[in-house]
């Protein structure tokens with residue numbers, strides 16, 4: 001049945017080879033519940049990086065690592081002066097995540113380069129596959145490190161400050177973790193957080209960035225489609241909020257005398273939900289909350305929580321964020337509590353390049369597959385790289401829309417089609433002339 005499907009599509013890429021690699025990679029960091037955990041520069045992330053480097057070596061794709069730990073494989077073009085085509089995604093995962101988020105896009109890049117090589121195609125311009133450091137931000141609550149380092153306007157002193165200040169649950173700073181990783185052997189010695197700007201690419205280095213990703217929603221499934229063209233990616237705002245109250249004995253302090261940081265945080269969280277519900281399309285999430293001192297018989301004196309706000313409209317996102325911040329300050333003040341809001345990261349929404357979208361559309365039409373366009377609510381490295389170059393994304397159907405979860409799944413056929421569309425899109429972009 002699979003073979004018939006492949007034949008009917010006239011597939012060029014080796015879907016079995018891609019699928020086997022995806023399943024192999026999914027074993028690195030696999031936990032008891034079949035969830036995969038590879039967070040930035042942890043032991044499993046390093047193992048996956050080594051696995052990936054070996055794969056690139058075996059495929060003769062001249063691997064290298066940059067100062068930010070991004071890993072590249074490449075086929076040098078006949079005219080290496082021309083801006084390159086970059087295909088990529090990330091190998092890191094959330095805690096107990098799936099096998100597809102990020103990994104699929106990176107391995108599809110490898111499959112495309114391998115197929116080109118096997119067909120004896122040496123393109124005019126260089127083509128690279130990249131695995132970008134830390135897209136998820138799961139370990140340090142700080143994401144998009146690799147893609148940020150590539151973009152001059154983003155890769156600033158601020159990035160270095162954040163690397164120094166972001167810590168994991170054990171108090172290890174991002175900076176320390178990167179320095180430790182730089183000792184992991186060949187290639188890794190290029191990691192250099194103190195001079196992370198060495199990783200920057202110029203506008204003349206890249207012609208376009210392509211990323212295939214699982215949809216992480218149910219739109220394609222509801223449309224009964226395996227793949228879709230991404231029109232744009234929602235912008236996001238990430239912040240950490242601290243509510244400062246007063247800890248006290250749960251039995252002796254009367255209800256009127258309390259400065260309970262958790263009840264204040266609860267009011268804030270409900271207000272955040274309401275503000276997003278009443279907005280024209282923003283979504284807002286509090287995904288992490290820490291209560292201190294954290295005893296059942298002590299009134300919470302301090303609560304820290306994260307805030308994540310997304311919207312495809314930059315204007316609406318910013319107005320939702322302003323309203324949320326005002327509301328948190330008002331709630332804390334009304335209860336006589338202190339609060340601190342620390343914005344961590346802010347990314348504008350980005351629209352896909354019309355020329356890249358057209359190349360994807362033409363590829364789908366070649367395959368006689370329906371063309372369907374949809375926006376991305378999830379963030380991706382492409383939104384950062386949109387500040388450097390033209391971007392385009394292809395979504396592959398997610399089973400039941402599940403992601404960031406051990407049950408995350410896309411079928412062999414859908415992955416195969418996604419990669420074939422990527423291959424054909426890449427060929428079209430490689431053949432376009434000019435800078």
Ligand code: HGY
Nearest residue numbers: 135136377378379380
């Ligand atoms: O948070 C996101 O949207 C992405 O999955 N990192």
Ligand code: MN
Nearest residue numbers: 094101136404
């Ligand atoms: Mn993700």
Ligand code: MN
Nearest residue numbers: 101102135213
């Ligand atoms: Mn991802």
